[in-house]
Amino acid sequence: MNFDALFNEQLDALKAEGNYRYFAELERKAGKFPKAGRHTKDGVSDVTVWCSNDYLGMGQHPKVIEAMCEAVRRTGTGSGGTRNISGTNHDHLLLERELAGLHGKEAALLFTSGYVSNWAALSCLGARLKDCIILSDSGNHASMIEGIRHSRAHKVIWKHNDVADLEAKLKALPANAPKIVAFESVYSMDGDIAPIKAIVDVAEKYGAMTYLDEVHAVGMYGAHGGGVSERDGVADRITLIEGTLGKAFGVVGGYITGSGALCDFIRSFASGFIFTTALPPAVAAAARTSIAHLKVSEIERAQQRRQVARLRAALDRAGIPHMKNDSHIVPVLIKDPVKTRMLADYLMREWGIYVQPINYPTVPKGTERLRFTPSPLHTDADIDHLVAALTSLWKQCAIAHAVA
Numbered sequence: 001m002n003f004d005a006l007f008n009e010q011l012d013a014l015k016a017e018g019n020y021r022y023f024a025e026l027e028r029k030a031g032k033f034p035k036a037g038r039h040t041k042d043g044v045s046d047v048t049v050w051c052s053n054d055y056l057g058m059g060q061h062p063k064v065i066e067a068m069c070e071a072v073r074r075t076g077t078g079s080g081g082t083r084n085i086s087g088t089n090h091d092h093l094l095l096e097r098e099l100a101g102l103h104g105k106e107a108a109l110l111f112t113s114g115y116v117s118n119w120a121a122l123s124c125l126g127a128r129l130k131d132c133i134i135l136s137d138s139g140n141h142a143s144m145i146e147g148i149r150h151s152r153a154h155k156v157i158w159k160h161n162d163v164a165d166l167e168a169k170l171k172a173l174p175a176n177a178p179k180i181v182a183f184e185s186v187y188s189m190d191g192d193i194a195p196i197k198a199i200v201d202v203a204e205k206y207g208a209m210t211y212l213d214e215v216h217a218v219g220m221y222g223a224h225g226g227g228v229s230e231r232d233g234v235a236d237r238i239t240l241i242e243g244t245l246g247k248a249f250g251v252v253g254g255y256i257t258g259s260g261a262l263c264d265f266i267r268s269f270a271s272g273f274i275f276t277t278a279l280p281p282a283v284a285a286a287a288r289t290s291i292a293h294l295k296v297s298e299i300e301r302a303q304q305r306r307q308v309a310r311l312r313a314a315l316d317r318a319g320i321p322h323m324k325n326d327s328h329i330v331p332v333l334i335k336d337p338v339k340t341r342m343l344a345d346y347l348m349r350e351w352g353i354y355v356q357p358i359n360y361p362t363v364p365k366g367t368e369r370l371r372f373t374p375s376p377l378h379t380d381a382d383i384d385h386l387v388a389a390l391t392s393l394w395k396q397c398a399i400a401h402a403v404a
C-alpha cells in the first residue's frame with residue numbers, strides 16, 4: 001500500500017482550499033522581542049512578530065531567564081520521572097502553591113501544557129463522575145472539546161456566551177445529575193470576553209460546577225494577573241480555574257486550581273497527569289518567577305493596554321476595519337483563506353511584519369483573519385509601521401473597507 005499517496009491526497013486538498021499551513025522558522029532573540037530572525041532558504045532576515053502569545057514579553061524578562069538558568073545549574077535539565085515516580089521536585093510544589101495563591105484556591109496541579117491540563121481534567125471529571133453532563137460553550141478550545149469527547153460524558157453545547165441559552169439547557173436536564181459548565185474567559189480568536197458572573201449565577205442556581213479556561217487572561221487581567229475572574233471579583237465562585245504558563249507567563253506548562261479534594265481527585269485519576277514525565281524543575285522555577293513578578297507589577301499590563309488602544313485608534317484613523325472587543329486581541333477579518341495568506345506573505349516579504357494567517361480549523365471557514373497581539377514591547381514606531389503597511393495593502397488590494 002502506498003501510504004504517502006494517501007497522505008498527499010489529503011494534503012493536496014488542503015492546499016487547494018488555501019488551508020495548508022506554512023510555519024515561519026523564527027529565531028527569537030532574548031532582549032529584542034518583538035523582533036526576531038526569520039530563516040528561509042535565502043538566509044536570515046529581521047521581522048517584527050505581531051502574533052505572539054508571549055503577550056507581555058515575559059519570555060525574555062531578565063528575572064525569568066535568571067530563574068531558569070539558576071534552576072538548571074542547581075537541579076539539572078530534566079525532572080527525572082513522572083510525578084509519581086521520582087519526578088516531583090520541590091520547584092513543582094513551590095509553583096503549585098504560587099498558582100493556588102494566584103487564584104485564591106486551596107490547591108493547584110501542574111501539567112505539561114495547557115492543552116494537556118484541559119484534556120486530562122475534563123476527561124477525568126466527565127468519565128469518573130457518574131451520569132455527568134458537560135455543558136460546553138460552542139466557542140470552546142480544541143483541548144476542552146477533545147477532553148469532553150474522550151470522557152464519553154453526555155455533552156450539551158450552549159450558544160457562545162449566551163447565558164439565556166445556557167439556562168434553558170440547564171433547566172432541561174435532570175436535577176440530580178452532576179453538571180459541569182465549561183467555558184473560557186477571553187476567547188482568543190474573536191477576543192471577546194465571557195459574562196463570567198452571569199454564567200456563575202446560572203450554574204449555581206442549577207447546582208452545576210464551573211470549569212473556566214483563563215489561558216488568554218492569566219497574567220493580564222485582574223490586579224494580580226489572576227485573570228478575568230479576578231478582575232470581575234468572582235474567582236472564589238468558580239469551581240476550577242485552568243491556565244497556561246506558556247502565554248503571558250512566557251514559559252511552558254499548564255495547570256488547574258480548585259479545592260484540595262478536586263486537585264487530589266485529578267492527581268489520582270487523570271491519565272494525562274499520571275503517565276508523563278514532569279516538567280523540568282527549571283521551567284517551574286521560571287514560571288513561578290514570572291507569576292510572582294506579574295502579581296505585583298502593573299507596568300506590563302498598563303503598557304500593553306496603552307499599545308492595544310493605540311493600535312486600534314490608528315487602524316480606525318486609517319479606515320481599516322477590525323473586530324471590536326474588550327480584550328488585548330485585535331482581529332482583522334479577511335474572510336478568505338487564500339487572500340489572508342496572500343496578505344500575510346506580502347507583509348512578511350515587503351515589510352518585515354510577521355502575522356500568521358488564521359484559518360480553518362482554528363476559526364470557522366469564511367472567517368479567516370489576521371490576528372494582531374500588541375505587547376508592551378511593541379513601540380509606537382512599530383505600530384505606525386504596521387498601520388502604514390496595512391494601509392498600503394488595503395489600497396493595493398482594494399479590499400472593501402467594510403469587510404467587518
Ligand SMILES: *Cc1c(COP(=O)(O)O)cnc(C)c1O
Binds near residue numbers: 118141184213216245
Ligand atoms: C493555547 C490554549 C490552550 C492550551 O494551552 P497550551 O499551554 O498552549 O497547551 C488552552 N486553552 C485555550 C483557550 C488556548 O488558547
